[in-house]
Amino acid sequence: MLHSTNWRSMALGLSVGASVWLTGCQKTENVQPSVTTSTTSVAVNTENQTVNNWILTNMQYYYYWNDKIPTTVDKNLNPSDYFSGLLYKYDATARPDGDRFSWIQQSADELTAALSGESKTDGMEFQLYIRPNTTDDIVGSVLYVLPNSPAAKAGIKRGDMFFKVDGQKMTRSNYSSLLSSATDTKQYGFLKVENGALVETSDVKTVTAVVFQEDPVYMDSVYTVGAKKIGYLVYNQFVPGPNGSAVATYDQKLDNIFIKFKQQGVNELILDFRYNPGGYVSSATNLASSIAKNVTTSSVFARKEWNKTITPDLEKQYGKNFFYDYFQTKAGNIGSNLQRVFVLTTGRSASASELVINGLKPYMTVTTIGTKSYGKNVGSVTISDSKKQIKWGMQPIVSKSFNSLGQSDYNTGFTPAVTVSEPLNPRPFGDVSEALLNEALFQITGSRLARRAIVAEVNAPTPIASTIERKAGGSNMFIELPK
Incomplete structure (x- = not known):
């Protein structure tokens, strides 16, 4: 999951009373969506209609495929079913560009907590x-x-x-x-x-x-093989900090790891994203900024494309820079010591994990090892009712992501340069005989640091x-x- 949530908690003031959380270097926004809705039904469910009107109003304004929202969905449906009925759903044949990722939850508080790893x-x-x-x-x-x-x-x-x-x-x-x-x-x-x-x-x-509360920064280590200083990072979700915290604790933890990598002279890097389903764009930008080679604060990490309804309002409010995420200056940037980066992926590596892969590619060689990643080149925002009258929260897709070269061709996932499958009984993280790490170390050093115990797998x-x-x-x- 890749969602655009501002860690500084900047809410958009909407006439429909929704709080929408965004990311990057965006400023507080006051956008007034101009939406007209109408419905006809025989048996009226007032509670469902109230929630569903709120859903439709926001979807017509924010949803990436808002020009494809059907007009005949019954407002009396349960909000979850109604929301589903609005989606431009993916179909391999009819709608290969369709939506596989938008979702809604009955509790906005639980949705927000989950996005922060709680x-x-x-x-x-x-x-x-x-x-x-x-x-x-x-x-x-x-x-x-x-x-x-x-x-x-x-x-x-x-x-x-x-x-x-x-x-x-x-x-x-x-x-x-x-x-x-x-x-x-x-x-x-x-x-x-x-x-x-x-x-x-x-x-x-x-x-x-x-x-x-899960700490997504699972482990890090450095392997020394001859002149190779190999940094290894297991990162399981792009989350700035704990739920409800005003401090980007986990981003800072990553910063400190890369400062340590730099101090130890790391000149090869392995990112372990195999179980990372994505998360905040701000955290993806933060991590990439410690890795990218020859970048400045004017170097583009990613560009986001929104729908035609909201784009003019966003551009008027913030200017064209709103649609770009730029690299940051990091004391621990090791890009000058790197020619390449290796990323371990599986079918559970998605969204912000893929955003980092795509965003780094224009600046250095990125080699993926493992199995094909999930394939999510779109982003979402969290929408909830700021007045707390509606308890639901939704996470619709609102944008498509591109790197600095305008590339966004990973909607079916990144195919690994070297395919390695995990066994049913995988070895511990950091064990040099563990399947994916073992292959990455081999690609870097040209030798097996440890023979994989195939018999035991x-x-x-x-x-x-x-x-x-x-x-x-x-x-x-x-x-x-x-x-």
Whole structure:
């Protein structure tokens, strides 16, 4: 997810009473949308109509595809269904340029919190697969565990695999209900690998979900191989700081990491975005500004294209610079020591992760390793009712992103230069034998720092869902599988 949210919390004053949060070097904006709405219905649902009128008014003004909004959607529908009915939905054949990303939530407060990395969680992010050598059973692979979370305290770690929830084996028919049950406390039953096969164990771990703030800056390290000083950063969401904080704590943490990289003479860089679904443009700009080579504050990182309705108002209010994100001056910029950067990606690397890849390409060689990224070259804003009379919050797509060369050709994702798939039981982050990191180090040094323990790895089948997809309003992972 790539959304334009101003960390300085600058609200647009709208006649419909909506707060819209933007990013970059934008100033407080007072835009009066000129929208007329009408509806005819037989059975009137006043509450739904009030919310839906608010939805339509904002969508007609902000939505990137506002010229394609249908005029016949029933205002009596539940707001979620009504919002869905307005979208210019993606279709591979009929609408390949369509919308795959806009969403709405019943609680604007929960939406805002999720965008800042706060959610109710046990702290375990995982990927679901059809269990190897079966057609109906489901297995969960732990991608990573948040430090100090309930899952971490229970001893769960990256690479663990579970097959039971609350004593029941996960199958096609029940995994959704088991994982999305209303109970905060769950018991997970785990598998182990023996002779290359999955073996069920009696190991059970109990965790209770809590409201938890995730620090997206997961780890960093430096590897020294001869004259190579290789910086490595695992970054899991583009978030400036904790929910509700006025301080960009996480951006500052990244700044300090790059100052350390610079002090240690880092001359090669690996960015690990494999589980990063995106986030704030401001954080993407912040990170890229510590990496890009030969840039100044007049160098363009990204340009945003808005719809034809709002563009004249934005340009009149702010000038043409509103549509550009420029690199910043950073004390820790290591660009002068870099000729290239390596980025680790998977199908869960999206939006702001891809924005960084695209934005750096005009300035240096960017080599992606892993599997194809998600493909999201558009951005959204958070819209909520400043008067708090409407509790809903929505995140519609409002812009399309381009780099300084006018390139925006990654709507189907970035195909990796070197394809490497993760096993079902991945090794710890930072372990030089871990699949993606191992390949990146090989590409940099020309030698294997450690041989991958292939025998101990289990090849992963095609993934079916991941908790990463739900982060910050992503798609619902709990879907019924086709038989």
